[in-house]
Amino acid sequence: MSINIQLHKNDLPDDLNLGNIIAIDGEFMGLNVRRDPLCLIQISTGNSDAHIVQFDRENYNSPNLIKILNNEKITKIFHYGRADMAHIKYYLKTDTNNILDTKIASKLARSYSDNHSLKTLIKEFINIDISKQFQSSDFGGELSPSQLKYCANDVIYLHRIHDQLIKILIRENRIELYKNCLKFLKTRVELDLAFFKDDIWSH
Template sequence: MLSFEYISDPESLTKLVAQYQQSDLLVLDTEFVRTRTYYAKLGLIQAYDGKTLALIDPVALPDLSEFWTLLSDTKITKLVHSCSEDLEVFARYGQCQPSPLFDSQIAATLSGLGHGLGYAKLVNTFLEIEIDKGESRTDWMKRPLSDAQLQYAANDVYYLYKLYPQLVEKINQANRMEWLLEEGERMTEGRLTPPNEELAYLKIKNAFQLFPQQLAYLKVLATWRLKKALKKDSALGFIVKDHALIALAKKQPKTVVELNQLNDLTEHEKRFHGKDIIKVLQTADLDNLPEAVDVIALKNGYKSSFKEVKNILTLLSEEHEVAVEFIGSKRLIHEFLLWLHHKQPEDKPLLLKGWRGDIVKDALAGINFS
């Protein structure tokens, strides 16, 4: 059984933060719940500096401003594992991001150990310990938390601390510490920027099917939905689903009676949002239509260009012993081809930036797609 401090009062938090401020390394993890909400509900924060393992209760301590200052303290390396969702939590509750950031999953990838290794696999590989993941789907908002929950949470930072020296050795042997820290900076970029309500329509699946006039309707609908979701802290799909917004933009009902005849909306959506939807549709700016969504994946030559880039990256990944999915995922290849197509040399895609650019830019110089 691991020993830990359960932090649930301001005095204990102040003492803990003062100790952590003297540390060079702080291991972090969070436990949260997200079912029907837009934002994750933060249930627990785990932290460990090698001396004190703390489980911090954000339910009992709604003001964690002291703790959040640690994340931006550049004298302290923040160690996490597969931290994308943790970064979202830090942005939401702390309005901050960790710097410098050392992600153990990325360290494993850049060391040639494999792409996307889970925490349990990493612990087993280095420490030959089997981690019990039985509490991973538990309710972290309930109080009191059980002993099993607390031990599970403590394990997540305790063993990650034990892994750290071996990961540092591996990443230094590969001479890729700068790559790792660069990835940490990239992952935190833009996290504190609120979602753009005016561009929400571009994230709706199948928006490319619509003509500019229909997109004008989709634009106001998507903006309305996002605002309502943020205000109610509700998942977007629990307001109105994407396919229903597409149907509304195509058919543009003028009255609630017409809207109720649409099979694309649920009875719940019609009953709770019908009147609002009709009002929103009437606000569409038909004098300033959005541009048609340009889907380059449907253009001639896209598939062959994509395949050519993927083949080049595969060879480079073998040469540099880094998973091809990490050097150039499908999204990064698409972003690169989009950049080529629109000929915007000043706005380089991620594939051509930083350590990735150093590896691939010469090999990709001959790719043409327009």
């Protein structure tokens, strides 16, 4: 499958129309929000395209991207949005609104499996075996074609995967659980940023 990958420096173009349902993922220098900077945000409309924003980490001046992220009318599909949203809030200083999440959906829908990785979901629902070789690579400098392809693979399938997971959630009468988990996601991010990493519901 041919993927249209476009790399943008620091922000999305002024005249770019991505529609009302987009898939989003981020790349960081690690998983510690305060230590490991947000390097990239990639976005797909679900039509074999990927717009990758590489930030100027001196200022994170990205008004067009921020406008999309906090727009309540634009739906954003993540896979494990908890980490992405925390980095976005910390570095771009904005909330991410109107969220869907394929990892949360998978954990509720696919109780027949204990593997909810994106690679697994792409294999199960799209029947493509993607490489995760560059998952732990350096996204802070110049990006190789292989890194760009890896970033694109993280978003181009999310629309289709989410559609399939929703069918299971409806069939198994778990759709309301999913919706209620999504409502809590922003609070979970706030807890992470306040260093509450443990399960607050545990004894």
